[in-house]
Amino acid sequence: MSYRIRVMGDPVLRQRAKEVDNIDGRIVQIVEDMTPAMYEAEGIGLAAPQVGIQKRLFVYDIGEGAQVLVNPEIIESRDEWSFVEGCLSVPGLSFEIVRPKEVHLVGRDLDGNEVSLEADELLARLFQHELDHLDGVLLVDHLERDERKAAMRLWRETQNQSLPATDPLNGLSLP
Numbered sequence: 001m002s003y004r005i006r007v008m009g010d011p012v013l014r015q016r017a018k019e020v021d022n023i024d025g026r027i028v029q030i031v032e033d034m035t036p037a038m039y040e041a042e043g044i045g046l047a048a049p050q051v052g053i054q055k056r057l058f059v060y061d062i063g064e065g066a067q068v069l070v071n072p073e074i075i076e077s078r079d080e081w082s083f084v085e086g087c088l089s090v091p092g093l094s095f096e097i098v099r100p101k102e103v104h105l106v107g108r109d110l111d112g113n114e115v116s117l118e119a120d121e122l123l124a125r126l127f128q129h130e131l132d133h134l135d136g137v138l139l140v141d142h143l144e145r146d147e148r149k150a151a152m153r154l155w156r157e158t159q160n161q162s163l164p165a166t167d168p169l170n171g172l173s174l175p
Ligand code: ZN
Pocket: 086, 087, 088, 089, 129, 133, 174, 175
């Protein structure tokens, strides 16, 4: 099946996704369907809640082929890095957001093997962005109150006018 990417306002984006207990054929199928949805949207990552699936997993590709992480967890983070971030679920908007620059992430691959990854800059940013989706957090939640208000106003306007979708390279199209 082909997935539709949910946008801000859809309640599924605001719930905490559930741990994957068993990496079975159904999970493999979800990943197989999410990966083309990510490429079609020209994103570099896509978390399951963004296609309406309440499971803790995401797919990503920063130029080295499609990867998947199941039940990911960030166990350590370091330093700070400011970067202009976009989101496939908040098309048309992007924001400069400060986050840790380096993270250590653990999780499982699709075969159930444990993975442990050290990531820096773009990949670290992607991991944190996707983890946010699994916890029901969106980009706008990282903004200061006034900035957030302005962003929500702008968002409502773009929704009403159906402006062209965001330029995915304006900053970064993190899904
Ligand atoms: Zn996103």
